[in-house]
Amino acid sequence: MLSAGLLLAGMGTPPARAEQPAAALQARYVALQDQLSHNAYRRPLFLDSTEAKDGLKGDLFVVIDHPFATVSQALQVMEHWADILILHLNVKGCRVVSRPAGRTLLVSIGRKNDEPLDQAYPVSFGYRVAAAQADYLHILLHADTGPMGSRNYEIALEAVPLKAGRTFIHLAYSYDYGLAARLAMKGYLATIGSDKVGFSATASPPGGAAVLVNGVRGVVERNTMRYYLAIEAFLGALAVPAADQLEKRLHDWFAATEQFPVQLHELDEAVYLAMKRKEVRQQPSGPDPSG
Template sequence: MVADRAPRGGADKRWLALLVALLFASLAAAQDAASLQARHAALREQLDSNPYRRPLHIASQVGDGTLQGDVHARFGQPFAVLGAALQDVGHWCDILILHPNVKGCRVRPGDRLELNLGRKFEQPLDDTQPFAFRFRVLSARPDYLALALDADSGPLGTSEHRMRVELAALDAQRSFLHLSYAHAYGLRARLAMQGYLMTLGRDKLGFSVVGRDEHGQPIHVDGLRGVVERNVMRYYLAIEAYLDALAAPPAVQAERRLQLWHAGVSRYPRQLQEPALDDYLQMKRREIQRQQVPAR
């Protein structure tokens, strides 16, 4: 009889430990949702009145060999609809391919997204650079979703690419999204970016306003902060276009996403100089068709 009791006591302790772990996990998820909702409250003034004329806020920071851009945005769509769409890894190629520098995307076993990165014109895949994200769902609750897309290495000597997506319910009809994209860069990438900023990127701007000129006009951030803000905005607009196109019939959603993405970047001509609409549509239609061909 004594021998029988010990295993039950050990099992009881294990069950208790499991219940405690689940309780703390639940509390942590609730805190994450509350934290994102609190961020929405803190940004309410910027979301309601800004140069974007929509509930959106963008910020950036440059560290010692690191870049990070963040977008916060409010959606007039229910969390249940948006969360279900974003947490499916199979939908992320439909999102990422909208970015003009993403020339191809395939979902591989282990929730791995294999991308091909290139220029803003049509290219054979052999002329592009391979890049792969590991996709993870960090938290999926009735009112909160957290996703991670990570890559240890990237093009031109960049590394530690980290994309984080958070989504929280605000009420029955509105959701709040946070997108963060960061990466590190070494000497090779630093030299490449310096060369870009001295030539093609010399006159390009970011979105954050860092002051006013003598005429009272806004002075926008430039340099490395401008680079990361433009890129995180392109990815955000891809997510937005995908989510907004969900209301269209399935047969036309792919075309609707392309139209919405280009309309999105066209709002910001000072920052985002993208291919003309006809060129973008022609290029992306062919790239989407190419990635639908089964891999060899």
């Protein structure tokens, strides 16, 4: 029988343990110090995007002025994500529904302008708290299918605490698309979306303005930013009485998007507020009829 020493010698050096998610996100915070400190966002934020053959992903990293305990407690409540997502222009409705497979977020996707709820496309997002620790939070929202043959929608949020009552967040938004979705996107980018840009710079000529990404990367970056600003608006409204929180969320989200008018301006404030108030009032109550 081999001795323990010979057995270990024969096995070689044990493989290093994979870095824990909290430590990995903290390390990412350290690695991004330059980008967080020097950018055009007027806040400690870094946004990037990637385009694969059949999919898109936006990654946003940001330091927010909310304690980790507040962030973790608020974002672990599934109903709060309905309050967050409906701030987005294209979300016509969002509520928690109970189905045989479990509770889901039923998100109705439509046009940026006022549109009847029954004309929007329903997307069912599964919701999971993947990790909720004293120093790490991981939330996953996933939908198998979306409008026009798109699929594998995912909104993933990670968070870790920082000093001075702040929190470092990584928000990832991604989806895959098939032929129908690709053709629809091509049509959009060739017409009303032809002058739209994202946030990442593809080039910075000496003495000239940065050249910003456009096309499908611009689309995913704009929506990733919109979802992040919705999270910020939700967290910021927690400090006011519950009866006033909706109005504060709406005003704060619109004001935040207007800080980036080139990328995010779509509607006048009065039009946005009237549309969203109407959409919130029209949210059905009771069980989901399609379930």
